[in-house]
Amino acid sequence: MSAHEMDQAQWEALCEQCGLCCFEKIEDEDGRILFTSTPCRYLDITTRRCKIYKKRFKVFPECVQLTPELVKELKWLHRSCGYKKAMRKGIL
């Protein structure tokens, strides 16, 4: 099944809820991405779940809605992210 054939639940199930994408990141002058220990204010750091998940784009417009195209493009998405893994498996 390709990403474009997935429904929303199947797409979201690719997320492993590690929460890594919800920490602030810095890009250095060489283009390397460094993860900080500062989480998004809406991340529950114990459960690693977003506290406003269903309304996150409304409450916090800076939150990025992942798409198959973005997963391929984004350098700051961690290598261990479920979407990056799906990309390497050829699902995306």
Ligand code: SF4
């Ligand atoms: S980094 Fe990937 S797997 Fe982890 S929470 Fe973010 S989208 Fe989900």
